Amino acid sequence: xxSDQTRSAILAAAERLYADRGFGDVTLRDIVAEANVNLAxxxxxxxxxxxxxxxxxxxxxxxxxxxxxxxxxxxxxxxxGRAAIEDIMRALVGPTLRGCLGxxxxxxxxxxxxxxxxxxxxxxxxxxxxxxxxxxxxxxAAMRRAMPGRDDTELYWGLHFALAMAHHTIREKERLLRxxxxxxxxxxxxAIIDRVVTVxxxxxxxxxxxxxxxxxxxxxxxxxxxxxx
Amino acid sequence: xxSDQTRSAILAAAERLYADRGFGDVTLRDIVAEANVNLAxxxxxxxxxxxxxxxxxxxxxxxxxxxxxxxxxxxxxxxxGRAAIEDIMRALVGPTLRGCLGxxxxxxxxxxxxxxxxxxxxxxxxxxxxxxxxxxxxxxAAMRRAMPGRDDTELYWGLHFALAMAHHTIREKERLLRxxxxxxxxxxxxAIIDRVVTVxxxxxxxxxxxxxxxxxxxxxxxxxxxxxx
DNA sequence: TTGCATTTCAAACATTTGTATGAAACTATC
DNA sequence: GATAGTTTCATACAAATGTTTGAAATGCAA
Numbered sequence: 001x002x003s004d005q006t007r008s009a010i011l012a013a014a015e016r017l018y019a020d021r022g023f024g025d026v027t028l029r030d031i032v033a034e035a036n037v038n039l040a041x042x043x044x045x046x047x048x049x050x051x052x053x054x055x056x057x058x059x060x061x062x063x064x065x066x067x068x069x070x071x072x073x074x075x076x077x078x079x080x081g082r083a084a085i086e087d088i089m090r091a092l093v094g095p096t097l098r099g100c101l102g103x104x105x106x107x108x109x110x111x112x113x114x115x116x117x118x119x120x121x122x123x124x125x126x127x128x129x130x131x132x133x134x135x136x137x138x139x140x141a142a143m144r145r146a147m148p149g150r151d152d153t154e155l156y157w158g159l160h161f162a163l164a165m166a167h168h169t170i171r172e173k174e175r176l177l178r179x180x181x182x183x184x185x186x187x188x189x190x191a192i193i194d195r196v197v198t199v200x201x202x203x204x205x206x207x208x209x210x211x212x213x214x215x216x217x218x219x220x221x222x223x224x225x226x227x228x229x
Numbered sequence: 230x231x232s233d234q235t236r237s238a239i240l241a242a243a244e245r246l247y248a249d250r251g252f253g254d255v256t257l258r259d260i261v262a263e264a265n266v267n268l269a270x271x272x273x274x275x276x277x278x279x280x281x282x283x284x285x286x287x288x289x290x291x292x293x294x295x296x297x298x299x300x301x302x303x304x305x306x307x308x309x310g311r312a313a314i315e316d317i318m319r320a321l322v323g324p325t326l327r328g329c330l331g332x333x334x335x336x337x338x339x340x341x342x343x344x345x346x347x348x349x350x351x352x353x354x355x356x357x358x359x360x361x362x363x364x365x366x367x368x369x370a371a372m373r374r375a376m377p378g379r380d381d382t383e384l385y386w387g388l389h390f391a392l393a394m395a396h397h398t399i400r401e402k403e404r405l406l407r408x409x410x411x412x413x414x415x416x417x418x419x420a421i422i423d424r425v426v427t428v429x430x431x432x433x434x435x436x437x438x439x440x441x442x443x444x445x446x447x448x449x450x451x452x453x454x455x456x457x458x
Numbered sequence: 459t460t461g462c463a464t465t466t467c468a469a470a471c472a473t474t475t476g477t478a479t480g481a482a483a484c485t486a487t488c
Numbered sequence: 489g490a491t492a493g494t495t496t497c498a499t500a501c502a503a504a505t506g507t508t509t510g511a512a513a514t515g516c517a518a
Contacts, residue, residue, distance in 0.1 A: 006495080024352070027475065038497050043477060045495095119350055123253070133408050140408070156409035161428060164397030165390050172389070179362050179369070180385035199390060199432040206427060235465080256505060267467050272507060274465095 009035040019112035050124040067095035085146040093166040103187040158204035238264040248341035279353040296324035314375040322395040332416040391429035
């Protein structure tokens, strides 16, 4: 068998098994059985189990990051170099949410693998995630261009909350479904993205609206009002 | 030695070690060495390693849940049976954030353990978390009383997003710190709670404000506008 | 003290798991 | 078709780990 076939078979089997049963449950022996290759093949082709997991995660992360940056670039071109803030947030959370939610995505191994990686955080994946900061800085820069003059702190918090809502929705979609007794439609990805983007942009405009509606009178405390003064 | 002393020593040692080094890194032998008890004591007193972890997590969860419900009850008494929505959200996210963030909390083993449990999700903990839905329903009910007539779906999404921001801030505080180059002050717990509560309530008022400020014109899509019609 | 129940202890068990080895099979180049 | 490089394979290795065991120690009541 050509060397690449074995490599690919291992990657595919590992991703499928990890996605279905989690990292803690799947051994190399499970993987090689599923891939119909020899046990030693994993170490021969990848060096170690951790490097196999890392390669899986890096591959999928790069795909997501590329999609994000493509959307961001498209938004910036649309806006003549300066993207609208909602388009930036959409580029940030859209690819991840589209990749991991939705009815047809149930069968997507890649998506289920990324959800699993988000729930069970194993050392090789944690190491990679730590490098994600550089990628996020590009979004912070775009946000700064979109909202010039705004305090950087507010930008970072907005970025952080956007990721919070997106990732938590993916991580805890089962719980939200159960809590809401099915009322929250987790298959309508478009609506979810809209919702996350809307709230993210609202978070970024804290202290922005001169006169707050009377329905929420006492919400602002502490350092949140700096922009109003 | 009295039986309870051994039990307590194991619990304390296990919580400390898990908090510092994570579940994957700590073996029963590490724990009994730290606790100065015999290896077999863990199985004698707890039955199994998983039951030990479960007991640790249940204990801390109960504490948090009790704090939450106390705050909720206080808010409802203050409002004469119907708590203000921002007080409800504050009762929901306040205890967790206060427990896990802040400068002096660095030394709190319990807090660090809960952060660890949030990052590394091991099977015994996952099983317990699945039962958390019942607890959250009490908050959903309070929210329903505070915002009568509002679509339940909106309530659940707001609750979900509030937890998203709180938990993600705890999980990813290191990354946010690094991304913002220290600009986001994660020691000012009060300000963080205010921020999360503010955004949560804003999320709940989607489609609530009759005329949206011109600064965010095109944010609402899809099913988000149902309340406006 | 005697007797009974609880607790502790050292040691062994039984797996599981990732990794290494060395020979065999295969592939491609000359 | 011989040779060198690559890949596969069965098997062994070594270490870690949760759990069990049966005896010894301890505590406690009668």
